[in-house]
Amino acid sequence: MVDxxxxxxxxxxxxxxxxxxxxxxxxxxxVFSQDAKVIAIQYSATATAIGLxxxxxxxxxxxxxxxxxxxxxxxxxxxxxxxxMHGMIMVIYLLTALFLGGFGNYLIPLMVGARDMxxxxxxxxxxxxxxxxxxxLASSFFAPGGPTGAGWTLYPPQAIMTGTPGGQxxxxxxxxxxxxxxIIGFTMGGLNYVVTVLQxxxxxxxxxxxxxxxxxxxxxxxxxxxxxPALFVACVMMLFDRxxxxxxxxxxxxxxxxxxxxxxxxxxxxxxxxxxxGHPEVYIVALPAFGIxxxxxxxxxxxxxxxxxxxxWAIVGIGALSFVVWAHHMYVSGMHPYFGFxxxxxxxxxxxxxxxxxxxxxxxxxxxxxxxxxxxLFALAFIVTFVxxxxxxxxxxxxxxxxxxxxxxxxxxxxxxVMGVAPILVIFxxxxxxYPKVTGRMLNEAMGQFHFWVTFLGAYLIFFPMHxxxxxxxxxxxxxxxxxxxxxxxxxDLNAFISIMxxxxxxxxxxxxxxxxxxxxxxxxxxxxxxxxxxxxxQTPETPPAHGNFGKxxxxxxxxxxxxxxxxxxxxxxxxxxxxxxxxxxEPA
Amino acid sequence: xxxxxxxxxxIAGFAGWWLSHQRLMAKPWLEQGVIGDVVALEGSAxxxxxxxxxxxxxxxxxxxxxxxxxxxxxxxxxxxxALPLPRVLWLNTGVLVLSSIALQCASVAARRGQxxxxxxxxxxxxxxxxxxxxxxxxxxRELTADGYLLTANPAxxxxxxxxxxxxxxxxxGLVGLSRTTAGAWNGARPxxxxxxxxxxxxxxxxLLFVWLAIFALLAGxxxxxxxxxxxxxx
Numbered sequence: 141m142v143d144x145x146x147x148x149x150x151x152x153x154x155x156x157x158x159x160x161x162x163x164x165x166x167x168x169x170x171v172f173s174q175d176a177k178v179i180a181i182q183y184s185a186t187a188t189a190i191g192l193x194x195x196x197x198x199x200x201x202x203x204x205x206x207x208x209x210x211x212x213x214x215x216x217x218x219x220x221x222x223x224x225m226h227g228m229i230m231v232i233y234l235l236t237a238l239f240l241g242g243f244g245n246y247l248i249p250l251m252v253g254a255r256d257m258x259x260x261x262x263x264x265x266x267x268x269x270x271x272x273x274x275x276x277l278a279s280s281f282f283a284p285g286g287p288t289g290a291g292w293t294l295y296p297p298q299a300i301m302t303g304t305p306g307g308q309x310x311x312x313x314x315x316x317x318x319x320x321x322x323i324i325g326f327t328m329g330g331l332n333y334v335v336t337v338l339q340x341x342x343x344x345x346x347x348x349x350x351x352x353x354x355x356x357x358x359x360x361x362x363x364x365x366x367x368x369p370a371l372f373v374a375c376v377m378m379l380f381d382r383x384x385x386x387x388x389x390x391x392x393x394x395x396x397x398x399x400x401x402x403x404x405x406x407x408x409x410x411x412x413x414x415x416x417x418g419h420p421e422v423y424i425v426a427l428p429a430f431g432i433x434x435x436x437x438x439x440x441x442x443x444x445x446x447x448x449x450x451x452x453w454a455i456v457g458i459g460a461l462s463f464v465v466w467a468h469h470m471y472v473s474g475m476h477p478y479f480g481f482x483x484x485x486x487x488x489x490x491x492x493x494x495x496x497x498x499x500x501x502x503x504x505x506x507x508x509x510x511x512x513x514x515x516x517l518f519a520l521a522f523i524v525t526f527v528x529x530x531x532x533x534x535x536x537x538x539x540x541x542x543x544x545x546x547x548x549x550x551x552x553x554x555x556x557x558v559m560g561v562a563p564i565l566v567i568f569x570x571x572x573x574x575y576p577k578v579t580g581r582m583l584n585e586a587m588g589q590f591h592f593w594v595t596f597l598g599a600y601l602i603f604f605p606m607h608x609x610x611x612x613x614x615x616x617x618x619x620x621x622x623x624x625x626x627x628x629x630x631x632x633d634l635n636a637f638i639s640i641m642x643x644x645x646x647x648x649x650x651x652x653x654x655x656x657x658x659x660x661x662x663x664x665x666x667x668x669x670x671x672x673x674x675x676x677x678x679q680t681p682e683t684p685p686a687h688g689n690f691g692k693x694x695x696x697x698x699x700x701x702x703x704x705x706x707x708x709x710x711x712x713x714x715x716x717x718x719x720x721x722x723x724x725x726x727e728p729a
Numbered sequence: 730x731x732x733x734x735x736x737x738x739x740i741a742g743f744a745g746w747w748l749s750h751q752r753l754m755a756k757p758w759l760e761q762g763v764i765g766d767v768v769a770l771e772g773s774a775x776x777x778x779x780x781x782x783x784x785x786x787x788x789x790x791x792x793x794x795x796x797x798x799x800x801x802x803x804x805x806x807x808x809x810x811a812l813p814l815p816r817v818l819w820l821n822t823g824v825l826v827l828s829s830i831a832l833q834c835a836s837v838a839a840r841r842g843q844x845x846x847x848x849x850x851x852x853x854x855x856x857x858x859x860x861x862x863x864x865x866x867x868x869x870r871e872l873t874a875d876g877y878l879l880t881a882n883p884a885x886x887x888x889x890x891x892x893x894x895x896x897x898x899x900x901x902g903l904v905g906l907s908r909t910t911a912g913a914w915n916g917a918r919p920x921x922x923x924x925x926x927x928x929x930x931x932x933x934x935x936l937l938f939v940w941l942a943i944f945a946l947l948a949g950x951x952x953x954x955x956x957x958x959x960x961x962x963x
Contacts, residue, residue, distance in 0.1 A: 258777050259781060330788075331785055334784050335780055335781045344762060346755065347748075348752060348755040349757050349760070365788050366740065366787075366788070366791050369788060372792065372795075373792065373796055376894075380886065384879060385879075386879060386880050386883070386886040386890075387808075388799070388883065388886060403808060404808030404809075404883065406802065406803060406806055409799060409802050412802070413795065416730065448757060448758065449755075449756070453753070456748070463737055698761065698762030698763070699761055700757035700758055700760065719763050720761065720763055720764075722761065
């Protein structure tokens with residue numbers, strides 16, 4: 141019944157002891173640290189800080205949309221700048237950085253049983269370049285002309301022309317430079333995440349024993365390494381167009397009655413490059429969320445994940461498929477009908493592995509011993525939200541439905557549900573889940589419950605009505621829509637309602653931040669394994685894990701990550717590093 | 730976008746081949762190890778640094794494949810006027826080939842422990858790579874002198890952009906090479922030196938390959954080749 145190879149097949153030097161870098165001063169221990177755990181916290185803190193800026197920007201936008209004509213300081217230019225910065229910060233500087241730089245750095249070495257990332261110095265550089273990218277981005281708020289208002293997709297030619305905020309000022313240049321820096325920094329980190337999973341797994345940790353969190357982050361990192369170069373190329377070429385006057389993307393164009401020196405370029409070329417990055421980006425954010433949520437559900441329902449193999453294959457399959465669907469963002473740019481058909485088909489095919497994952501989560505819950513802890517609540521909310529956002533994705537994947545809806549608030553509602561709210565819910569759940577490991581103390585339960593219910597219900601009250609507004613034909617990207625036929629009185633009322641909900645949800649995040657800080661000192665002592673979980677990060681000798689993670693000897697892995705409620709076992713969980721055979725009810729292979 | 734898709738297909742093929750060796754059909758829920766029974770990892774015997782470099786080169790390859798894709802798409806528009814390639818490029822190509830050969834020799838010598846040959850190979854490789862970069866600058870000056878300015882035509886813009894990007898990668902490689910060379914003179918541990926030299930050689934061969942592909946692209950042979958393929962297919 142035991143399907144393992146004897147130990148003599150293992151070369152003794154399989155997991156070579158790493159030469160750990162030992163910090164000598166306060167600076168190298170907490171600031172210029174090469175310890176992945178410190179880097180993870182630095183990444184998370186920076187991402188959260190810039191994310192708060194993006195949150196405030198969304199409030200300003202909602203002020204304008206909900207109560208048009210009331211706030212003089214929100215000019216049309218300012219509104220476009222808010223949109224652009226909100227989108228770019230949330231997608232790249234918050235979600236990507238937090239999932240891969242934050243959770244990736246913290247969890248990968250701990251979960252695979254490694255002492256640290258394989259290239260700690262490069263890992264440290266990765267964070268500092270990321271910080272530089274964030275600072276460059278933030279500096280554009282103070283540059284003459286303000287940040288760019290080109291929309292987060294930065295489509296040329298408007299992105300670099302007069303009339304677009306920041307187009308002929310510093311805004312767009314700072315944005316492009318910041319993105320280029322981000323990509324360089326991310327590549328350094330990404331190499332670490334991938335090679336650590338490949339090379340630094342502890343003995344016994346086969347790929348099929350990895351927790352799904354690691355599978356999700358690993359696959360997402362591979363995708364990001366291959367997709368970000370497309371954004372890099374697009375940014376470099378646009379920077380050339382803007383700063384040096386080339387015509388990669390710029391067609392012959394007249395600006396303010398004056399013929400520009402550009403000519404012959406193709407804006408569509410930019411769209412191809414941008415979305416060749418942009419679509420995988422959706423899954424770069426979603427796959428870590430898929431992985432993390434699988435672990436949360438399994439742990440808090442005290443039940444093994446249903447269909448582990450299928451989950452792994454689905455993650456890899458989604459990762460591969462997501463590279464051949466990019467043009468579904470370009471239906472309205474016009475394309476050969478056969479291409480439209482092809483991209484609509486591939487888009488709908490992605491729904492298959494995604495649906496498999498949803499079924500598996502639900503089947504994991506089925507007859508599980510569900511503990512409605514805060515992380516579990518967030519995980520459940522994720523499933524609902526993701527299904528909701530995914531279903532509207534099926535609408536928009538079809539060319540004939542997408543073309544009329546593409547410019548409406550329906551699309552805004554769709555992508556916020558599926559790649560805004562859903563991954564953020566997972567991030568919250570994950571923070572409530574792993575905070576005890578990071579700090580040694582639990583987050584406050586009452587504040588957590590409050591945060592969850594306001595965030596979850598509030599997010600629904602924001603984005604669910606937005607679908608209806610979109611179906612009524614209210615277009616997106618407009619600063620003000622008074623006296624138009626689509627903007628009926630009920631649409632106005634809904635908009636005001638949505639705005640009020642947005643403020644409420646935003647304020648609930650302050651409770652969360654307070655909880656994060658308050659609990660460091662006042663939280664309940666957590667102990668090493670408060671959730672009674674199986675994965676290796678909960679088996680460290682010290683909490684929070686010390687430098688080098690696992691004390692003197694690295695753990696040896698004897699089983700998969702999901703041995704919950706095994707019949708016949710003493711406890712309802714068996715850690716991955718516990719040897720021995722338990723249980724009687726299992727069928728032989 | 731066909732070039733990048735073909736490139737990704739190759740990567741996907743490689744990833745699929747690797748995954749197929751990772752027992753993806755295993756049923757982990759049936760595996761319960763007892764002490765002494767440890768599942769053998771299919772961990773690679775290659776040094777971690779080499780795998781890291783391999784992954785990095787895949788990213789670099791992706792970058793240049795994307796530039797190539799953009800090149801072909803922009804080329805199809807009507808204002809494209811190919812620029813004449815200066816003859817110095819042939820010389821530069823020869824110099825870069827020499828650089829790669831020198832590093833290959835250094836790598837073989839490092840395996841045999843012949844430290845003098847290693848030093849000679851590293852120094853030669855560094856100097857020839859520098860000569861390549863100088864040669865590229867000469868090409869740029871020649872072109873600008875002849876009036877082929879960056880903004881005059883997209884073909885020119887791509888020429889400067891892609892050769893510049895390749896030059897930057899060589900420059901980055903020179904940083905690594907100079908560190909390894911310094912190690913060779915200051916008595917680095919033999920196994921460490923060997924790894925360093927091998928990494929440099931790997932990077933150099935890859936950049937040589939990229940250069941040859943770029944050269945073919947800029948000279949227009951790549952377009953002819955694709956045209957022939959397209960005719961064969963249709």
